[in-house]
Amino acid sequence: MAQATTGQAPGVRVDGLTVVYKTPAGELPAVRDVSLTLEPGSITGIVGESGSGKSTLALSLLNAVQPPGRISAGSVEIDGLGDVVGFEGERLRKARGAHIGYVFQAAQNSLNPLKTVGKQLLDLGRSHGVEDRRGLLREAQELLGRMGLDGARVLDSYQHELSGGMRQRVGIMLALVLNAQVVVLDEPTTALDMITQANILKIVREVHAERGLTTLVITHDIGVVAEVADRLAVMYGGRLVEQGPTRQVLGDPRHPYTKGLIKAIPRLVGDIDQARALPGRPPTLATVPKAGCVFRERCALRMDICDTDDPAAVAHGPRIVACHAVKVKEHA
Amino acid sequence: SGGGTTNKSSSGGGGGLFTTIDVNRPGLEQSAPANPYAPKGNSFVGYNAMNIAWVKNHLTDPNQALPGIAASWEIAPDNSAITLKLQPNAKWSDGKPVTAEDVKFSIGVAYTQGSTAFSITPGAAGAAAEVTVVDDATLKITQDMANPSPKFARGVFDTIVLPAHVWSSVLPADFWDKLKASRGDGADAEKAREEILALGEKVLAFAPPKDVSAGPFVLERVNPGEALLVKNKNFFNAANVAPDQVKFLNYTGNEQIWNYLTAGKLDHSAFVAAPTDVMNRIKAAPGSDVIKGYSPVAVGLAFNQSKKPYDNVHVRRGLAHLINREEVTKVASPEGGTAAVTTTGIHQKAAQAWIPDTLGALEPYKTDVAKAEEEFKTAGLTKKDGKWTLADGKPWKVSMHAPAGFSDWLSAQENIKSQLIKVGIDAEVVTTADFPLYLEELDAGKYDAGFWLMALGPAPYDIYQRLYGRSNGWNNIAGKVSHSPAGKNGNWMGGPEEIEVDGTKVNPGELTAKLNSSTEEEAKPIMAQLAKAANQDLPVIQLWDYVNNQFVNNSRFTGWPTDDEILRSGAKVLLSGVWIQTGMIKSKS
Amino acid sequence: MTLIARRLAGHLARGFVMILVVATISFFIVNNIPGDPMAARFEKLVEGGMSPEAAAQAVKVLYGFQPDTSLWQQYLDYMAGLLRLDLGESITRPGTPVLDVLAEKTKWTVLPVLAGTLLSFLVGIILGVYAAIKRKGKLGDLLAISGSLLHGIPQYVLAMLLVVIFATLIPILPADGPVDILFEPGLNAGYLGSLAEHAVLPVVTYALSAYGGWILAMKSSVVTVLGDDFILASELRGMKRSIVFRYIARNAILPLFTILALSLGLLLGGAVFIEKIFNYPGLGLLLIDSVNERDYATMSGAFLLITVAIIIANIVADLFYTVIDPRVRSGEEAA
């Protein structure tokens, strides 16, 4: 497992982050009161189903929530940079790319179809005042080579000339080429097939280790997180319901949602009939309960308090769980 | 908008730019040649193209004219020949003199075009037989007396004079021999005629490298839409030509001319129909004036008498009693025409000169519903529920045709329709895409009733030819008259072959043919007979007689003619050009 | 660039067939036209005071060459002529090849159409971008609605309104032809000024009638591009606004260039109304005139030329796309 090698990687502390979207029904939170710490040099994974607010959270790290959304509360502290939520204009723009690299959810289409990768790279360099264009190109070629691609050829290609896996690698290259130390990957392997996915994950892990990054990987696929992340956070209905070291969370899930989720994954070995479907269905922005626990509708351990009080995220050693039932069990 | 002009000369009577328009020829074209015969040519007859003489609109005499290239002429008493004396110091704009040979050459060219006096059709009325150059400035042209015409001279006058030294290539050296050969009968003559006609094409397509003019102006340049002419210093009367430059605007439609006129842009324009309000505005423009002259044309509603119920003279008379001609004229052509007083087939003014005594006795067909109904009843029509129906009980709808774009005719028909509907006769107005098609369909007998130009003076034959000519069954070929039954040979009017006038039966077609060879005095009684016939038989309801209006503007130039006999308009001749070259027009400043 | 060559070859082949088809159509339509030029001229002469007999003969001179050959033979001759770029001679302009007539007229159509279209294109795309950015607001709505409305109003309505306002009520601009004759043609200020002055109204009409369409097209194109992932991705990479804007603009304009080429082609034929109303002696007016004068040869020539313009525009649009869009260039069809 990759470990931080350089030690210069910055940490990121998200605190009490709430992001709302303006809808016909008013402003609804897609991310609610989320606190999360990315340890320097670690890979953190966030899993959650579609609509649980993963991308919104990821974008918040760059203060890039798109209208009609906005960050309504909370802060995102990045070591050596400050609270990104307060950033604006040029300062914000410079932070993006140079400090925080972002690999887009649909990295398949994250390139300008009319320009070669190289040209876009140069545009990026120009945007960030890179004087040494040669150096930039060399760096990019190196990165691409590192990921098993022919750098020169790729830089000379248009998006449509690259396969999905290659595009994804180009996306990672563009996120790192300016020496960003914090990298956010939003669904880096969705829409890729198994083999490509395995390759990309390997690259993420290796590059992370080599460059000493602080990495956030967002995915709906627990397998992906399990493969790469040191720490795992589970998101549901805009809340982080559980977080902790990957192995611990997977091996011994506390939150009923995490438990259900893991149970619902069919496995390659062992008794296939152990797999159990989770009842109900995940909430959407409009159906997320306004008060109380977001998961209670599907929860086997539902109690009265769940209807009224939103469970606070409580730390248990390295693990944080937001569930009334878990707390009750601990006290009992 | 002035400025930037290029020109030099400033002799003559004061100078300045004269702006006018040729309403008979839309689409001035840059690439078109200065060839008066080319359909789109940039020749402006009266300005840079000269006729032998300028024909006038006399009430009765077709041979009246103003001098052109011919300074004077003499017509033989028996009308068999005309001797032309050319202007003594006529010169081409390139300095060469205008000679009798030039004129003869031009006549040769006219033969290839088959114009009136110079027709190569054997036996054509009024055709020239011989052209003789008497001396450098004198020319004698004799008429082929096999089928003479009283308006032979008129045909000669209309000839455009071309510079032989520029045009010589269009006629072969043996042209005159060929012409002689063509006069005969048989295959050789036929071949000669064909050759001459083929030359006609060459003439049409001939493009002189530059304009060589014997007129008061020379073409300087043409834009799409405008042409500029400058004074010809070599013109024989150059000293009396007032403007230095003449600008021709492009004619694209009447409404454009109204626009120019209301803005006071035009010094002169031929008449175009205009509604009263527009007319008032035109008249209100500073310096604007409308001068009026005689125009030997009238328009009437003609019937196809082979169609029911128009075969019945009572129906036609009834309609004549119903249609208020004053109102029609007021709606359709308040300025351009005067309501027809009687329906003699002659323009009212000419009628007064030809048949003053007969006029009073003719039925005027005043608007009179009672009389009309009486006539209808006589014709066997019946009125049911306030609607007139045919004798056999079938509905009756008066269907009037006119070519699209003839706005005054359409207005008139719309108005007639209204008038008829008011008294219980169903009516409709149908248009045909354009004039040629209109004529073709009219000729084919497709219409019940349509508008028809008539009274085309001043020659008496031409006047009645419109009523009792080919369209009514009479063909006059080489002086021989034959009659075709209705529906044949272009006889779409289908009138009776004989009409009883004052108790005697007359054949109007033959009478009309007779007019082609009679003197003015001989013609008068025949005219009277024909007028009576037309008036009682009503092949056409004469609606209005045209007036020759000319728009002029006094702000920059004066001296416009005021008399009634302005020149003949309607042919290619541009009146203002003639007025200017005769020195009539003076610059204001 | 073999792809381009290949495409070009295909287009040319198809265009050629197309031209033959159109030529055939117009040949047969034109040969069925009732009312012939003879009759038209005949009556003109009679009206002018010529006797009917003489007029008949004069007309025969003019149209004496009317072939007696069979329709089929005429058709073959016509097509053979076409292949040699010979459209025959204009009937109302004896001796002048139709091609020469077309050549003279075309410039008067092309210049204002080009100027008007480019003007409207520029204004339209700028406002279109604006409408896209402000699409949620009142202003965006206003721009869109006014765009649709202007797009919807027929050209001739606009042209007439402009004439009424600027040439009649407040006569500050000419509406009668392309230039004042008093200026000597050439590169002098007076002539050029006059040309420009006369071109104002037609050009503005072209521009006004087209610009609504450009607004709508540009707006929807920009909205599409704005939704494309790579725009957000570029922003998240911290690209400069100006560069991102250029990305948006270039991607959004691309499909519009195709429309631009096509509309330039179409406009050659669509100029009929404007040329009629402003007396611009271009192809449209030529077509109307030749229809009215029954000048078959010119009529079908003009019609053919207009069609050819459209075909060429199609080809240009397609090749342009091939050159500028790498996706098409490499053989893969653009979505």
Next chain:
Amino acid sequence: MITGNGIVKTFKQRGNMLGAREVRALRGVDFSIPKGGAASFIGESGCGKTTLGRIIAGLETYDDGEIVIDGVPMSSLTLKRRQPHFRKIQMIHQDPYSALNPTRTVHQTLRAPLALRAKQTGRSKAWMDERAAEVLSLVGLDPATVLARYPHQLSGGMRQRVVIARALTVDPEMLVADEAVSMIDVSLRLGILALLKDLRERLGVSVLFITHDVATARYIGDDGDLYVIYRGQVVERGPVDTVIADPVHPYTQSLLSAIPVLHGLELPGEQPVVPLEALNAGQDDVGCLFAPRCPFRGERCDTERPLLQLTEGVPQEHACFHPERRSVIARPMSEV
């Protein structure tokens, strides 16, 4: 019982004038799915899984080979006559969003095939409504609430259920589920899979499962066959559990090795085969199709193409000259 023999499919993409480009999607595939049984196709993207599925469902023609449905060879029938047979095989699409017509309510969607059926069997309108309610209940939806809804008013999982219900209206013998859960939320996937499994058990519908994800294949039919497809060719085939536990084809092995390990619950396999670089279409005239990517390639592989066969000591069919069992998949922690 549905069997296929030597199914070949080549797509000809019409190029510009200068010849067509051919994509050999299937190169002679045999399969056999018993009544009420299950089969799974796995393979990486573009290997021809969907094409095969569509051919089996009668939605695509094939160039060569034979499909036999319940003993009737399709080649003996005209295209039109084949239809009733193929109707017994219904396809469940990957994307429940596009598989339902957005302008039609669930009721309308179900009614159309039911009406057809009612017409054929002379049943009443009432039967149609009954049956509509019935199939909805079968897939675990409440007819009362769902019938009047438009697709956009349903969640992804519900939509996929409606799609299955629609397939059930024609009493199919087999469902072809092409990545039927890949676009559905993780927590809902198992529900759909369980439903398919349940339908197999209760209605005796056989299921053909097409997927990237071997584990789901195992869930649906651990008693069925697993077909590993590589570039239009089946390279390994055998009972699901056998192939998973003891793959012999190097391609199967790398495919299985690529499955992420749930660290904390599982340990990586003992002999994982390094996942391959992404596939770049290579030559296909001679030799083993997989040879260019194969870490165990021998000389023979370059000149001769291995055919699907049984060899001694290997329980499943495979197309490899060097079959070797490797235990590549992760093992549960509990077993260690």
Next chain:
Amino acid sequence: MSATLIPETASATTTMRRNFWSGVWRVMKRKPSRMAGVVILVGFAFMGAFGPMFFPDHLPGDVNALTKPPSWEHWFGTDPQGRDVLALVITGSRYVLLCATVTAVITVVLGTALGLFSGFKRGRWDTVLMRITDMKLTIPGLPLLLVLATVWKFSSPIQMGLVLGLLGWGGVARAVRAQTLSLRERGFIEAARGLGLSTSHIVGRELLPSMAPYIAMNMLISVTGAVYAQVGLFFLGVLPYESDNWGVMLNLAVFQAGAMIQPNALGYLLAPLLAIMLLTLGIVLVVDAMDEIFNPRLREE
């Protein structure tokens, strides 16, 4: 059981239908401009259908009030025959709208049918049809009409509409084909085929409704196109005169009454112009709502 079910579903479909109309109502209410658009279009439809009934077959003209400016008596003044211009616009609307309707119907029916057929059948038919469509699209419409006008007498609005329709289907066919091709790829069409549903069901019930907004939009747009084309042709004067027609009014206003020169006739010119612009406005406003009407999701939002 079955006895109770039948009326229930019957009412279910009627509710559904009612839902559709209430949905349409909602969509319309969303923006006041749309309501205005509907009012305008309904107004025009009424005008074309019933307007002429309020006037005598032949409008009476007042010889003493030729070409008068607007007044209380004549809102848009009178024409050169002394007839009320407003009455002319109203009676003239029938020709224009009837022709436009015929055009729109032909354009849409032909275009949709060919587009559907082509996109659905694909293969050889598709190639042939699209080649023809391409050719059709290449032939310039207006010039062709000008040339055609010389051979063809457009003697009735129906004929006129027929010709315009026959000239106009190309664009719709092309677009419908593209839509069909893309819809074909959608699962639901394939599913319908797999279920053995008839082609007529697939085309009529599955494809067409999905394209309805598109087709409806095209229909409205071709209405405006037809109005412009015919009015334009009449305006140019290349078509035979037709007494009750907006284009003829324009032509006469400009070329006979001199509306561009003297203000008295301005009403005569402006009335048909305004009618055309109003119709355009109505259509633009209604087209804006099409997408939402036919898309159940947008409809109910």
